[in-house]
Amino acid sequence: MPESVLRLIVNGRPQQLVAADEMTLLEVVRDRLHLHGTKDGCAAGSCGSCTLWVDGVPRLACVTLAKTVQDCEIVTIEGLAGWWGKQHAADAAELHPLQAAFAEQGAVQCGFCTPGMVMGGAALLRDTPSPSRAQIQEALSGHLCRCTGYEQIIRAVQAAGRRMLDEA
Amino acid sequence: MMPLRPLAVVTPRGEEELLRSLAVEGAVPLGGGSDLIPGLSWELASGDALVSLAGVPALRRTDALADGSVCLGAAVTLAEVARHPLILGAYPALADAARAVGSWELRAQGTIGGNVCLATRCRFRNQPPLWRDALQTCYQSGGDVCHAAPASRTCVAILSGDTVPALAALGAQLEIWGHAARRLPIEDFYSGDGAHHISLAKGELLAAIHLPADPPTAAFRKWRARESIDFPEANAAVSAVWREGAWRAPRVFVSAVGPAPVRVVAAEALLDGADWSEDLLRAAGELARKAVHPYDNGQLNVAGRQIAVRGLVARALGDLQNARRERGL
Ligand SMILES: Cc1cc2nc3c(=O)[nH]c(=O)nc-3n(C[C@H](O)[C@H](O)[C@H](O)COP(=O)(O)OP(=O)(O)OC[C@H]3O[C@@H](n4cnc5c(N)ncnc54)[C@H](O)[C@@H]3O)c2cc1C
Numbered sequence: 304m305p306e307s308v309l310r311l312i313v314n315g316r317p318q319q320l321v322a323a324d325e326m327t328l329l330e331v332v333r334d335r336l337h338l339h340g341t342k343d344g345c346a347a348g349s350c351g352s353c354t355l356w357v358d359g360v361p362r363l364a365c366v367t368l369a370k371t372v373q374d375c376e377i378v379t380i381e382g383l384a385g386w387w388g389k390q391h392a393a394d395a396a397e398l399h400p401l402q403a404a405f406a407e408q409g410a411v412q413c414g415f416c417t418p419g420m421v422m423g424g425a426a427l428l429r430d431t432p433s434p435s436r437a438q439i440q441e442a443l444s445g446h447l448c449r450c451t452g453y454e455q456i457i458r459a460v461q462a463a464g465r466r467m468l469d470e471a
Numbered sequence: 472m473m474p475l476r477p478l479a480v481v482t483p484r485g486e487e488e489l490l491r492s493l494a495v496e497g498a499v500p501l502g503g504g505s506d507l508i509p510g511l512s513w514e515l516a517s518g519d520a521l522v523s524l525a526g527v528p529a530l531r532r533t534d535a536l537a538d539g540s541v542c543l544g545a546a547v548t549l550a551e552v553a554r555h556p557l558i559l560g561a562y563p564a565l566a567d568a569a570r571a572v573g574s575w576e577l578r579a580q581g582t583i584g585g586n587v588c589l590a591t592r593c594r595f596r597n598q599p600p601l602w603r604d605a606l607q608t609c610y611q612s613g614g615d616v617c618h619a620a621p622a623s624r625t626c627v628a629i630l631s632g633d634t635v636p637a638l639a640a641l642g643a644q645l646e647i648w649g650h651a652a653r654r655l656p657i658e659d660f661y662s663g664d665g666a667h668h669i670s671l672a673k674g675e676l677l678a679a680i681h682l683p684a685d686p687p688t689a690a691f692r693k694w695r696a697r698e699s700i701d702f703p704e705a706n707a708a709v710s711a712v713w714r715e716g717a718w719r720a721p722r723v724f725v726s727a728v729g730p731a732p733v734r735v736v737a738a739e740a741l742l743d744g745a746d747w748s749e750d751l752l753r754a755a756g757e758l759a760r761k762a763v764h765p766y767d768n769g770q771l772n773v774a775g776r777q778i779a780v781r782g783l784v785a786r787a788l789g790d791l792q793n794a795r796r797e798r799g800l
C-alpha cells in the first residue's frame with residue numbers, strides 16, 4: 304500500500320505524518336489531526352460541509368487527496384479566528400467576525416453546515432469586502448443547509464461584511 | 472466517509488515523467504479529482520494509480536500564441552478560466568460556461584481538462600453501490616442491459632461537462648499527448664457510446680485546448696434543476712461571425728442530452744446569412760429540439776429537457792444579436 308510522508312501547515316502549525324496515498328484531506332484533518340470542526344457530510348462534493356482553505360482557497364476536503372496538497376497551508380474552522388487575529392494584530396480575536404455574526408443572526412440551527420458555510424463566507428468577505436446578495440448566494444451555492452432556509456445565513460454574511468468595513 | 476480502496480497517487484513534475492507514469496497499467500489521469508474521487512468512492516470509476524496533472528507546468532499555462540490563438544493547459548482550473556483576461560476578452564462564452572459549473576469550491580478545484588473528459592452520468596448509475604445492487608448490472612458497469620434505454624445496445628449516459636458545447640461552438644481543438652501528439656476538433660473527441668465516451672487510447676491524455684484566433688461571437692446557455700450547483704439537464708452554445716450585414720458560418724451545439732454533443736446542422740443552414748428575426752430564432756430552436764433524443768436518465772423529465780433545448784438555442788442566438796447591438800454593428 305503506497306504511503307508517503309505528508310507535510311502540511313495546519314492552522315499555522317507545521318504537521319508531518321505518514322499517510323496512505325488514497326487518504327483524502329478530510330480523513331487527514333478529522334481522523335489523524337482530530338480537528339472535527341470540518342464536517343464529513345456527503346463525501347461526494349455535493350454539500351460543502353467539509354470546506355476548508357488550501358493556500359487561502361476554499362476547497363472541498365472530501366474530494367481532495369491529501370498527497371496533492373503536499374506543503375500547502377491549510378486553515379480549518381478551528382484556525383479561522385487565529386488567522387483573522389494575525390491579519391489584525393490589534394485584535395486578539397476569539398471569533399472571526401463572521402462566526403460572531405452567525406451566532407447573533409441565528410444562522411445556526413443544527414450546526415452541521417456551519418463550519419463549511421463560515422469558511423466559504425469568510426473567504427468571500429476577504430476577497431469581496433461588501434458583497435451583493437447575489438455574490439453571497441453564488442459563493443455559498445455549494446453549501447447545503449437543511450434548517451435555516453439560508454436567509455439568516457445571508458444576513459450574517461452581510462452583517463459581518465458591514466462590521467468588517469466599519470472596523471477597517 | 473467510505474475510505475477509498477488502496478491506490479497510488481503519482482505527482483510527476485515534468486512531461487516525460489507524466490507520460491511514463493500514464494503508460495503504466497491501471498494509471499488514470501487526475502485533474503482536480505472533483506469527479507474522479509467521488510466516482511472512485513462509489514465504485515463508478517477504477518484506477519490503481521492516479522497521475523496528478525497539477526504539478527506539470529506545461530499543463531497549467533494559459534498562453535496567447537504568436538498566431539493570435541490561445542492555448543489553455545488541461546490542468547488550468549475552471550475558476551482560472553472564468554476570470555482569465557484572455558478568456559474574458561476574446562472567449563466570454565467559455566468563461567460563462569466555466570462559471571456555470573458546480574459551486575465556487577468545485578470550480579477552484581475542477582480543471583478544464585477534467586470537464587472535457589468528465590465521466591458520463593446517468594440516474595441509474597450515479598448512485599451509491601448499495602442502491603445499484605438492486606439493479607442488474609448495466610453496460611457501463613460491464614453488464615448487458617441499459618435501464619435508461621432497454622432497446623439500446625450501448626450506454627446512453629449523459630455527457631455533462633458544461634464547457635463542451637461552448638468549446639465546440641468556438642471551434643476549439645484538443646491537443647492529445649501519448650505515444651505521439653495529435654490534434655482534433657473537440658466535436659470529434661466523443662464516440663457516442665456512454666461507456667467509452669472519449670477517444671483516448673491507453674496512456675494518452677488531453678494536454679491542452681486550442682482556442683482559435685479571431686474567434687466568432689459565441690453564447691452559452693444551461694438548464695438545470697437548481698440554479699445553484701447542479702449538472703446540466705441540457706446546455707447549448709452557438710456562434711457566428713457578423714460579416715457584410717449578416718451572421719455567417721453559424722455553429723449550433725447542444726449537449727447534456729446524450730453521450731456526445733449534437734451539432735444542429737439544420738439550424739445552421741437556416742441561420743446562415745438569413746435575417747435573424749425572432750421567428751427565425753424560434754424556428755432554429757425548434758430544429759434543435761427535433762435533433763436531440765434525450766433518454767430518461769437525467770434528473771428532469773425528457774419532455775422538459777427537449778422543450779428546454781428549444782429555448783436554450785433560441786435564447787443563445789438572441790444573445791448573439793444583443794452582443795452585436797451592444798457593439799453598435
Ligand atoms: C456536486 C457537484 C456538482 C457538479 N456540477 C457540475 C456542473 O454543473 N457542470 C459540470 O460540467 N460539471 C459539474 N461537476 C463535475 C466536476 O466538478 C467538473 O466537471 C470538473 O470540471 C471536473 O474536473 P476535475 O479536474 O475535477 O476532473 P477529475 O475528477 O480530476 O477527472 C474527471 C475525469 O476526467 C479524467 N481526466 C481529467 N483530466 C484529464 C486529462 N487532462 N486528460 C484525460 N483525462 C482526464 C479523469 O481521469 C476522470 O475520469 C460537479 C461535480 C460535483 C461533485
Ligand code: SF4
Pocket residue numbers: 592593594595596609610611612616617618619620625626627628665666768
Ligand atoms: S445509460 Fe444505460 S448503460 Fe449507461 S449508465 Fe445508464 S443505465 Fe447504465
